[in-house]
Amino acid sequence: MPAADSDPAARFWGRAEYLLWWVKGQKVPPLVTTGPEDQVNFQNQALFIFPGVLGLPGTSVVMGGDTQTPGPLSGGRFTLGGWLDPSQRFGLEGSYMFLGRASRTQTVSSPGNPPLSIPFFDITLGRESTAALASPLALRAGRATLTTSTRLQGAEANAVLGLLDRGDLRLEGLVGFRWLNLDESLEFDTSTPNISNVPPTFFLTRDQFFTHNNFYGGQLGLRGEVTRGVFFLTATGKVALGSMIQSTRISGLLATNEFQVGFAETFPAGYFAAPTNSGEHRQSRFAVVPEVNLTAGVEVIDGVRLSVGYSFLYLSSVTRPAAQMDRVLNPTQLPAVNNIITQLEGAPRPAFPNAHSDFWTHGLNFGLELSY
Numbered sequence: 001m002p003a004a005d006s007d008p009a010a011r012f013w014g015r016a017e018y019l020l021w022w023v024k025g026q027k028v029p030p031l032v033t034t035g036p037e038d039q040v041n042f043q044n045q046a047l048f049i050f051p052g053v054l055g056l057p058g059t060s061v062v063m064g065g066d067t068q069t070p071g072p073l074s075g076g077r078f079t080l081g082g083w084l085d086p087s088q089r090f091g092l093e094g095s096y097m098f099l100g101r102a103s104r105t106q107t108v109s110s111p112g113n114p115p116l117s118i119p120f121f122d123i124t125l126g127r128e129s130t131a132a133l134a135s136p137l138a139l140r141a142g143r144a145t146l147t148t149s150t151r152l153q154g155a156e157a158n159a160v161l162g163l164l165d166r167g168d169l170r171l172e173g174l175v176g177f178r179w180l181n182l183d184e185s186l187e188f189d190t191s192t193p194n195i196s197n198v199p200p201t202f203f204l205t206r207d208q209f210f211t212h213n214n215f216y217g218g219q220l221g222l223r224g225e226v227t228r229g230v231f232f233l234t235a236t237g238k239v240a241l242g243s244m245i246q247s248t249r250i251s252g253l254l255a256t257n258e259f260q261v262g263f264a265e266t267f268p269a270g271y272f273a274a275p276t277n278s279g280e281h282r283q284s285r286f287a288v289v290p291e292v293n294l295t296a297g298v299e300v301i302d303g304v305r306l307s308v309g310y311s312f313l314y315l316s317s318v319t320r321p322a323a324q325m326d327r328v329l330n331p332t333q334l335p336a337v338n339n340i341i342t343q344l345e346g347a348p349r350p351a352f353p354n355a356h357s358d359f360w361t362h363g364l365n366f367g368l369e370l371s372y
Contacts, residue, residue, distance in 0.1 A: 012082040013371040021363030025069030026322040032063035032108055032144050033119045050132045052117035062108050068148045070102035091160040101151040109143035110134035116142045118271050120329045123349050131337045139196040147187045154180035174221030178240040182213040186321035203256045205336050207270035209321035210249040215287055217242015236293040244287035246319040249280045254336045267335050272325050274333050276348040288316040305369040312362040319356050326350035
């Protein structure tokens with residue numbers, strides 16, 4: 001909004017803001033556990049249940065099982081606008097904002113002792129179970145890495161309607177279109193070599209979950225500004241209604257030379273990404289996107305204003321990568337769990353949960369505005 005009081009002839013304005021925002025975290029299921037070695041027992045005639053079974057005494061979660069929240073995201077917002085009539089009754093305004101991609105990486109490892117395991121619910125047994133990541137019994141060392149990332153961007157175009165102008169008080173209406181894009185990822189990588197083999201073997205897995213949310217909708221808003229001399233206070237409220245196009249891409253991989261000594265093989269399944277849930281899943285949901293902005297500042301010279309503000313942005317429906325992880329597994333299709341090559345027998349799990357939730361972000365804005 002241009003400084004109409006000090007410069008009644010001002011018809012165009014531009015604003016650049018530095019953003020420092022926080023985002024809602026996502027709950028990641030337990031991915032790596034540890035526990036007493038005396039928990040080892042037979043699962044059936046051939047397989048062991050290793051330490052770290054959820055629900056048993058002494059089990060603790062060392063990766064996952066918590067809310068993963070990236071630190072503050074830095075970004076920018078850029079706005080250009082102008083009045084189409086001298087009385088400042090009708091104008092146009094467009095803006096683009098982004099929060100740079102923020103990643104968080106967590107790693108756990110063991111040379112074999114203490115033991116580390118991948119916990120899951122075994123649907124073939126109907127109970128909690130584990131797969132060895134690091135185990136003195138299985139002669140395995142182990143390392144697991146969890147990486148999550150978040151990136152947000154958006155743009156909007158609005159018609160600006162001058163509703164009220166009383167010198168030190170101005171009220172404007174906003175009518176327009178809004179687009180928002182939220183991209184997130186979760187990658188779970190493990191390395192579980194057998195430490196007894198010479199030459200050494202490798203046993204590597206990767207589970208990847210990528211989500212893309214694109215919102216398209218119409219928007220209404222109201223903006224008011226109060227000025228006192230060179231100081232000003234601006235409040236803006238907007239709400240957009242439209243469609244959230246949600247896409248989830250899941251893939252898994254096991255690479256090893258343990259099944260055929262001297263020959264590297266790959267399989268399309270990790271631990272939580274398998275043929276039963278891999279691929280791209282798309283859907284569209286109705287979504288509501290409200291936003292509130294409060295800004296205070298000072299006009300340092302005619303047509304130049306500095307400001308600091310606060311913003312809150314809410315998305316009613318998004319898909320997030322951690323929510324698409326199904327920890328109910330059928331080991332018959334998972335050579336990383338069975339350590340043998342088999343085909344799916346029984347229930348097709350893991351499945352695609354098709355879960356969705358809300359999302360919010362908020363933070364501080366530091367701006368420079370020019371008008372002429």
